[in-house]
Amino acid sequence: MRGGEQDLRAGLKALQLELTDSQVGQLLDYQDLIGKWTKVYNLTAVRDPVEMMTHHLLDSLAAVPPLRRHLRKTGQEQGACLLDVGSGAGLPGVVIAICCPEVAVTCVDTVAKKAAFIKQAALALKLPNLSGLHARVETITTLFDVICSRAFASLADFTQWSGDALASHGVWMAMKGKQPAEELASLPPTVEVFHVEQLQVPGLDAERCIVWMRCKSAAAGLDQQG
Numbered sequence: 001m002r003g004g005e006q007d008l009r010a011g012l013k014a015l016q017l018e019l020t021d022s023q024v025g026q027l028l029d030y031q032d033l034i035g036k037w038t039k040v041y042n043l044t045a046v047r048d049p050v051e052m053m054t055h056h057l058l059d060s061l062a063a064v065p066p067l068r069r070h071l072r073k074t075g076q077e078q079g080a081c082l083l084d085v086g087s088g089a090g091l092p093g094v095v096i097a098i099c100c101p102e103v104a105v106t107c108v109d110t111v112a113k114k115a116a117f118i119k120q121a122a123l124a125l126k127l128p129n130l131s132g133l134h135a136r137v138e139t140i141t142t143l144f145d146v147i148c149s150r151a152f153a154s155l156a157d158f159t160q161w162s163g164d165a166l167a168s169h170g171v172w173m174a175m176k177g178k179q180p181a182e183e184l185a186s187l188p189p190t191v192e193v194f195h196v197e198q199l200q201v202p203g204l205d206a207e208r209c210i211v212w213m214r215c216k217s218a219a220a221g222l223d224q225q226g
């Protein structure tokens with residue numbers, strides 16, 4: 001077995017996330033690639049491989065089952081477009097691109113070396129559904145079905161800055177630690193929180209959740225359609 005593979009497979013089992021051997025290999029290759037680039041470009045503060053597995057890979061993998069459930073429920077299992085805002089080294093965007101080959105993932109970051117790393121990861125890991133974009137999210141007007149973020153900004157800033165990129169039926173998926181009561185209370189009236197989902201990350205003794213949001217006007221339209 002490769003370094004980290006046993007922990008990864010145990011984590012996937014705990015998450016009840018079934019992946020092919022090839023996807024498991026891509027995740028391990030991705031972890032190695034982050035390690036190599038971080039030595040030169042300081043992509044992430046987490047350098048210890050064990051911590052990298054729990055804090056980054058398994059934490060991002062924990063978001064995959066909820067995402068798959070959302071796509072299945074909304075009939076978007078094939079061909080959905082997802083934007084990962086402030087994706088840094090590609091968390092969770094690259095992990096999602098590996099686990100969900102049918103989803104087109106764009107990772108955007110203001111830092112050029114981080115966007116360059118995503119482009120390199122797409123080539124090295126053979127992920128045709130992954131692209132890296134060097135831009136501020138506020139400038140993006142292409143529409144996405146799901147806009148996600150992890151360790152990014154307050155919910156209010158995240159939804160405001162990426163609002164022009166959300167399709168009318170689209171949703172925001174914000175990965176957070178403890179349920180962010182103050183941030184939830186500070187959201188503008190145009191944003192509706194329709195679900196706060198607790199996450200259990202194997203090996204991580206910390207509260208994690210996903211805050212699912214959508215535009216209120218869009219939600220009213222969906223309700224009218226029944």
Ligand SMILES: C[S@@+](CC[C@H](N)C(=O)[O-])C[C@H]1O[C@@H](n2cnc3c(N)ncnc32)[C@H](O)[C@@H]1O
Pocket residue numbers: 044085086087088089090091092108109110111114135136137138149150151152161
């Ligand atoms: C704390 S890092 C989180 C990285 C990654 N999502 C993770 O969980 O490890 C936040 C990232 O957001 C990027 N960022 C900050 N403001 C941004 C903006 N307006 N548009 C796009 N990216 C931005 C930063 O360059 C940084 O890489």
